Amino acid sequence: MSEFIKIYENKPSEAAIKKVVDVLKNGGLIIYPTDTVYGLGCDITNSKALEKIAKIKGIKLEKANFSFICNDLSHISDYVKQIDTATFKILKRALPGPYTFILPGNNDLPKEFRKKKTVGIRVPDNNIALKIVEMLGNPIVSTSIYDEDDVIEYSTDPELIFEKWQHKVDLVIDGGYGDNVASTIIDLSVYEPEVIREGKGSLDVL
Numbered sequence: 001m002s003e004f005i006k007i008y009e010n011k012p013s014e015a016a017i018k019k020v021v022d023v024l025k026n027g028g029l030i031i032y033p034t035d036t037v038y039g040l041g042c043d044i045t046n047s048k049a050l051e052k053i054a055k056i057k058g059i060k061l062e063k064a065n066f067s068f069i070c071n072d073l074s075h076i077s078d079y080v081k082q083i084d085t086a087t088f089k090i091l092k093r094a095l096p097g098p099y100t101f102i103l104p105g106n107n108d109l110p111k112e113f114r115k116k117k118t119v120g121i122r123v124p125d126n127n128i129a130l131k132i133v134e135m136l137g138n139p140i141v142s143t144s145i146y147d148e149d150d151v152i153e154y155s156t157d158p159e160l161i162f163e164k165w166q167h168k169v170d171l172v173i174d175g176g177y178g179d180n181v182a183s184t185i186i187d188l189s190v191y192e193p194e195v196i197r198e199g200k201g202s203l204d205v206l
């Protein structure tokens with residue numbers, strides 16, 4: 001049975017964050033708040049958990065376009081090839097914020113993602129998400145629970161999210177109502193920045 005815990009974004013309790021991190025370290029799946037829609041996530045280093053998320057989304061893991069949730073820009077160099085100054089300036093302006101940046105992956109990507117040339121990086125402007133990643137010590141792999149066909153409340157109201165997902169995940173965090181506008185996706189792995197999806201993040205950062 002899944003756990004449902006309340007965490008306040010303005011002052012996340014350390015004990016509650018530790019509980020979430022323990023679930024992740026044990027290969028569990030969590031649903032957690034971000035600065036956009038609620039996300040479904042797991043520890044980037046846990047192969048079994050990655051497989052579970054891919055199965056829930058109905059896709060092959062090596063084909064999945066999951067985001068890596070980092071708590072600051074320092075994690076990025078672990079998985080991304082060296083970036084130029086112009087790219088770094090865009091990231092610095094935009095993050096933390098409601099953006100997913102596609103960047104060229106390096107050879108240190110987890111083995112499940114080695115065949116991918118690019119990786120999506122997120123540093124959400126949400127204290128709960130950032131504290132989880134900080135305490136975990138490495139990124140979490142994430143995908144949004146937003147579904148075009150769903151009633152919006154099922155991806156924004158934590159109690160309804162729990163009702164729908166409790167048999168698929170190990171823990172659902174109630175961090176207040178979520179947004180129903182996804183992140184803006186910008187591809188920085190190409191010569192000129194390319195907007196893949198316009199979402200909550202403004203394009204003024206480019």
